[in-house]
Amino acid sequence: xxxxxxxxxxxxxxxxxxxxxxxxxxxxxxxxxxxxxxxxxxxxxxxxxxxxxxxxxxxxxxxxxxxxxxxxxxxxxxxxxxxxxxxxxxxxxxxxxxxxxxxxxxxxxxxxxxxxxxxxxxxxxxxxxxxxxxxxxxxxxxxxxxxxxxxxxxxxxxxxxxxxxxxxxxxxxxxxxxxxxxxxxxxxxxxxxxxxxxxxxxxxxxxxxxxxxxxxxxxxxxxxxxxxxxxxxxxxxxxxxxxxxxxxxxxxxxxxxxxxxxxxxx
Numbered sequence: 001x002x003x004x005x006x007x008x009x010x011x012x013x014x015x016x017x018x019x020x021x022x023x024x025x026x027x028x029x030x031x032x033x034x035x036x037x038x039x040x041x042x043x044x045x046x047x048x049x050x051x052x053x054x055x056x057x058x059x060x061x062x063x064x065x066x067x068x069x070x071x072x073x074x075x076x077x078x079x080x081x082x083x084x085x086x087x088x089x090x091x092x093x094x095x096x097x098x099x100x101x102x103x104x105x106x107x108x109x110x111x112x113x114x115x116x117x118x119x120x121x122x123x124x125x126x127x128x129x130x131x132x133x134x135x136x137x138x139x140x141x142x143x144x145x146x147x148x149x150x151x152x153x154x155x156x157x158x159x160x161x162x163x164x165x166x167x168x169x170x171x172x173x174x175x176x177x178x179x180x181x182x183x184x185x186x187x188x189x190x191x192x193x194x195x196x197x198x199x200x201x202x203x204x205x206x207x208x209x210x211x212x213x214x215x216x217x218x219x220x221x222x223x224x225x226x227x228x229x230x231x232x233x234x235x236x237x238x239x240x241x242x243x244x245x246x247x248x249x250x251x252x253x254x255x256x257x258x259x260x261x262x263x264x265x266x
Contacts, residue, residue: 101246
C-alpha cells in the first residue's frame with residue numbers, strides 16, 4: 001500500500017488534534033500541511049513499521065516540535081487571558097495530555113509518538129495534570145436534548161470545578177439561555193429536540209458574543225469535511241470522560257477559538 005493510502009484516512013482526526021494543540025484552525029491546518037510537505041520531500045521520514053495512525057502522529061509531532069515558535073513564551077501581560085493560560089501549560093505536557101485523553105492513544109503508544117521513554121512520559125502526564133489543575137474555573141452552558149447525556153455532562157463539568165448555568169434542549173432555549181447567562185463555555189449537541197441544529201443555535205449565539213464551543217456529535221466526520229469554517233473542538237459520541245476533560249481544558253485555554261461563525265453542514 002502506498003504512503004498516501006496509509007496517511008489519507010488519518011488526516012481528519014490529525015487535523016482535530018492539531019487544532020486543539022494550537023487553539024487555531026489556521027495554525028493547526030498549516031502544521032498538517034507542513035507535515036505533508038516534509039513527507040513529500042523525505043518519504044523515509046514516515047515510519048512504516050508502525051501502525052499508520054501512530055506513524056502519522058509521530059511524524060506530525062516531529063514537525064510540530066521542530067518549530068521553535070511552538071516553544072516561544074512571550075512575557076506580555078496585555079495579551080488575552082486565554083493566551084496567558086496557555087503559556088502556563090508547557091508544550092510537551094500538553095501534547096502528552098492530548099494524545100492520551102483526547103486522541104485515545106495508550107501511554108506506551110503516546111510515548112513513542114513523542115519519542116520519549118515510559119518514565120519520562122509518565123512525568124509529562126503528571127506535570128500536565130498539575131498545570132491543568134491550576135487553571136481558572138468557568139461557567140458552562142450545555143445544549144443537549146438527551147436527559148441522561150446532559151446529566152452525565154453536568155456531573156463531569158461540575159467535577160472539574162466548573163459550574164453549569166443551564167441545559168437547553170432546543171434552539172430557542174439555547175439562544176435565550178446563552179444571551180441571559182453569558183457562559184464562558186458551551187457544550188453543544190448537533191441535533192436538538194425541536195429538529196433544529198445545534199450549529200444554528202451556536203451561530204446565533206456567536207452574533208451576540210464570543211465564547212468557546214465544544215460540539216458533541218455521533219457523526220464527527222460530517223463536520224470534518226475540509227470546508228471552512230469548521231469547529232476547532234469536537235467530541236464524538238459515545239464520549240469518554242477523559243476526552244471531555246481534555247477538550248474542556250483546551251477550549252478554555254483558547255477562548256477565542258469559536259469566534260468564527262460555523263457553517264451548518266448537517
